[in-house]
Amino acid sequence: MNANAIGTLGSHCALQVLKGAKDEGFKTILVCESKREGLYKRFRFIDRLLLVEDYKFEHSFSENIQNELHDNNCILVPHGTYISSMSIEEIESIRIPFFGNRWILRWEADRALKERLMLEARLNVPKSISIDELDGSNRSTGNKARLVIAKLHGAAGGKGYFLAWDKESFMTQYNRLLSKGIVKSLDDLYIQEYVLGVPVYLQYFYSPLSREVELLGIDRRYESNVDAIGRIPALQQEHSGIHEISYNVIGNSPLVLRESLLDEVYKIGERFVSAAEYLVKPGMIGPFCIEGVYDQDGRFIVFEFSARIVAGTNLYVNGSPYSYLLYDEPMSMGRRIAREVKIAIDSNELDKVVT
Numbered sequence: 001m002n003a004n005a006i007g008t009l010g011s012h013c014a015l016q017v018l019k020g021a022k023d024e025g026f027k028t029i030l031v032c033e034s035k036r037e038g039l040y041k042r043f044r045f046i047d048r049l050l051l052v053e054d055y056k057f058e059h060s061f062s063e064n065i066q067n068e069l070h071d072n073n074c075i076l077v078p079h080g081t082y083i084s085s086m087s088i089e090e091i092e093s094i095r096i097p098f099f100g101n102r103w104i105l106r107w108e109a110d111r112a113l114k115e116r117l118m119l120e121a122r123l124n125v126p127k128s129i130s131i132d133e134l135d136g137s138n139r140s141t142g143n144k145a146r147l148v149i150a151k152l153h154g155a156a157g158g159k160g161y162f163l164a165w166d167k168e169s170f171m172t173q174y175n176r177l178l179s180k181g182i183v184k185s186l187d188d189l190y191i192q193e194y195v196l197g198v199p200v201y202l203q204y205f206y207s208p209l210s211r212e213v214e215l216l217g218i219d220r221r222y223e224s225n226v227d228a229i230g231r232i233p234a235l236q237q238e239h240s241g242i243h244e245i246s247y248n249v250i251g252n253s254p255l256v257l258r259e260s261l262l263d264e265v266y267k268i269g270e271r272f273v274s275a276a277e278y279l280v281k282p283g284m285i286g287p288f289c290i291e292g293v294y295d296q297d298g299r300f301i302v303f304e305f306s307a308r309i310v311a312g313t314n315l316y317v318n319g320s321p322y323s324y325l326l327y328d329e330p331m332s333m334g335r336r337i338a339r340e341v342k343i344a345i346d347s348n349e350l351d352k353v354v355t
């Protein structure tokens with residue numbers, strides 16, 4: 001197999017990925033919704049735009065588009081938009097080679113599989129809760145109520161998520177989603193203990209060629225409306241009729257951790273890679289992100305992961321404090337992907353980094 005081009009869908013982290021690919025000497029191809037053509041045409045490092053109606057599978061990966069990508073010897077870089085706009089079956093059926101392990105995306109999209117992989121990696125994971133464990137009697141007995149977060153499956157973008165403290169508060173909010181058609185049954189929700197602390201997103205890259213885990217950046221997300229609620233005092237919150245919270249990511253800010261926390265961060269990444277190797281052959285390849293919360297004792301509790309590049313890496317298109325410790329040149333996640341493809345081609349090991 002050979003590769004001359006790197007391509008992706010026009011959204012999420014496409015600019016960073018294609019800039020990195022160009023810097024490493026690849027031809028760059030963007031499958032692009034017509035309405036976004038104006039945006040992406042501004043960037044000279046994009047060699048070709050393949051225009052499509054939208055990112056539904058039948059348009060973005062029609063026979064024509066796949067043939068075009070194939071004829072250009074293109075490797076695709078999957079990102080969050082693939083997961084939010086197509087089914088896992090559709091993603092898996094794409095004939096073009098993916099950078100990374102395409103089979104692990106299923107483990108990202110399904111919250112039960114996701115939890116299994118996190119437990120296999122011996123991460124501190126918040127307890128997942130069944131409806132029956134939402135004990136409505138907590139409050140009347142004066143026991144400290146247990147706060148839970150209910151989430152949808154897949155990359156739902158944090159919309160429709162809610163917090164509850166007992167069965168009654170859960171059912172009220174569930175029924176609201178039901179009436180809006182956002183969920184169809186209780187199976188559409190995954191309930192997890194809410195962890196109080198600061199959310200942190202760790203951006204890793206695993207190279208199957210060097211067998212090393214690299215920490216390339218850390219970010220925090222700026223999520224609406226949840227990050228706005230803290231700006232209103234409790235009294236006003238209570239009287240303003242705010243019923244719905246959401247975790248819709250608006251942007252990302254950089255973060256560096258206390259240096260004493262870094263050793264554990266690397267170990268977490270390595271345990272994740274080992275668990276993926278065991279559960280989802282051929283294991284983790286390339287970028288992934290571990291998402292969690294540091295509690296007041298500095299303990300890291302992992303609420304989820306992404307098994308592909310995350311958009312928070314867009315912060316570091318010119319490298320991050322952590323990538324600079326590893327590379328004496330600007331090394332974005334996108335560029336690191338292209339670098340890995342290049343090394344793999346040179347050493348005739350492309351099959352180790354694509355599926």
Ligand SMILES: Nc1ncnc2c1ncn2[C@@H]1O[C@H](COP(=O)(O)OP(=O)(O)O)[C@@H](O)[C@H]1O
Nearest residue numbers: 126155156157158192193194195199247303304
């Ligand atoms: N168990 C938890 N405790 C506290 N906050 C959480 C927890 N799980 C998720 N969150 C918050 O909700 C956001 C979205 O949840 P996440 O599991 O990352 O779903 P998504 O797949 O939509 O990204 C997170 O970025 C974080 O702010």
Ligand SMILES: [Mg+2]
Nearest residue numbers: 291304305306
């Ligand atoms: Mg998330």
